[in-house]
Amino acid sequence: QVQLVQSGAEVKKPGASVKISCKASGYTFTNFYMHWVRQAPGQGLEWMGVITPSGDNTNYAQKFQGRVTITRETSTSTLYMELSGLRSEDTAVYYCTRSIEYWGQGTLVTVSS
Amino acid sequence: VLTQSPGTLSLSPGERATLSCRASQSVNNDYLAWHQQKPGQAPRLLIYGASNTTTGIPDRFSGSGSGTDFTLTISRLEPEDFAVYYCQQYGSTPYAFGQGTKLEIK
Numbered sequence: 383q384v385q386l387v388q389s390g391a392e393v394k395k396p397g398a399s400v401k402i403s404c405k406a407s408g409y410t411f412t413n414f415y416m417h418w419v420r421q422a423p424g425q426g427l428e429w430m431g432v433i434t435p436s437g438d439n440t441n442y443a444q445k446f447q448g449r450v451t452i453t454r455e456t457s458t459s460t461l462y463m464e465l466s467g468l469r470s471e472d473t474a475v476y477y478c479t480r481s482i483e484y485w486g487q488g489t490l491v492t493v494s495s
Numbered sequence: 496v497l498t499q500s501p502g503t504l505s506l507s508p509g510e511r512a513t514l515s516c517r518a519s520q521s522v523n524n525d526y527l528a529w530h531q532q533k534p535g536q537a538p539r540l541l542i543y544g545a546s547n548t549t550t551g552i553p554d555r556f557s558g559s560g561s562g563t564d565f566t567l568t569i570s571r572l573e574p575e576d577f578a579v580y581y582c583q584q585y586g587s588t589p590y591a592f593g594q595g596t597k598l599e600i601k
Contacts, residue, residue, distance in 0.1 A: 417590065427530075427538065427581050427592040443589045477537055482528050482585050483549070485537040 384408040386478050386486035393492045394468050402489045404461040404478030411459035412436065415481055418452060418463045420474040421488075428474075430463070468493045497582055499593035505601040512569040514596045516582035521562045523586025529558055529567045532595075533578045541580075542567060574600075 389403040404416070418430040430450060431442035437454045451464045461478050473493045478486040496519040506512055516527065525545040530538040540549050542558035545565055555570040569576055577600050582593040 419592075426595045427532075427583075429583075429590045429592060432588065432590070441588045482543060482583060482590070483540050485539070488537050 384480065384484045386480060386484055388476075388478060388486040388489045391490040391492070393494065396469055396493060396495055398468050398493075399464060399466040400468060400491050401462055401464040402476055402478075402491070404463075404486050406459045406461065406480065409480075411454075412456055416452075416454060416461045417479045417481070418450075419477045419479055419485075421477070422471070422474040425474075430476075433461070465491075470494065497584060497591055497593035499580075499582055499596045501596060502594070503597045503599060505599050506572055507601045508572050508574055510572050512567075512572055512576070512598055514567040514569075514580055514598070516560075516565040516567070516593050518563045518565075518584060522565075522584045525561045526584060526586035527558075527560070527565045528583045528585060530581045530583060531576075531578050532581065538581065569598075572598075 385407045387405045392400050394400050412435050414435055415432050417432045420428050430446050431452050433440045433452045433454055440452050442450050449466050453462045470493050475488040475490050477488050498517045500515045527545045529542040531541050532538040541552050541556050545560055546558045557568050559566050577598050579595045579597050581595045
């Protein structure tokens with residue numbers, strides 16, 4: 383069965399960077415687009431960006447351009463999302479998704495001084 | 496931009512729920528999905544391609560619509576259906592979400 387297992391919660395100071403991982407299993411990793419979505423506390427879902435199956439192309443929401451980098455490592459079937467220049471408004475649960483179908487369990491990132 | 500209405504819907508078990516999602520421009524290929532999210536859980540895909548139900552989703556859930564106007568209908572509400580529902584367009588980037596409709600027990 384398809385599984386997306388994300389790395390654990392993170393606490394970061396303003397201005398720092400965070401890199402979250404998402405390990406995929408149960409399917410051929412290189413066959414699917416992968417996305418990142420975030421959800422601030424008590425708020426709705428916000429699409430951040432996508433990476434192609436081969437990893438050679440990305441597309442980011444304009445809001446995150448210049449601050450977010452999505453990568454994938456084929457050898458380990460792992461997806462990554464790095465967000466830099468963290469501010470308090472980046473406090474959220476971050477989800478990886480396979481296309482629109484499957485969701486990881488979420489990773490809470492807390493940005494606090 | 497996707498606009499969902501109503502923001503909150505208060506109904507009783509056994510009643511019919513109708514949730515709306517309106518896009519500011521036509522959704523390519525009617526690539527419109529509906530996700531359900533319960534407190535403390537990741538969202539779950541219910542409907543894709545506007546009207547196709549994901550495997551394992553009860554047949555009381557149905558989706559309809561095309562172009563800019565889409566609807567999620569739950570024919571007879573069960574206690575486990577009370578949750579937040581999001582529409583999402585995936586016809587072109589950015590794959591935006593609606594702001595959500597909270598379905599609460601009356």
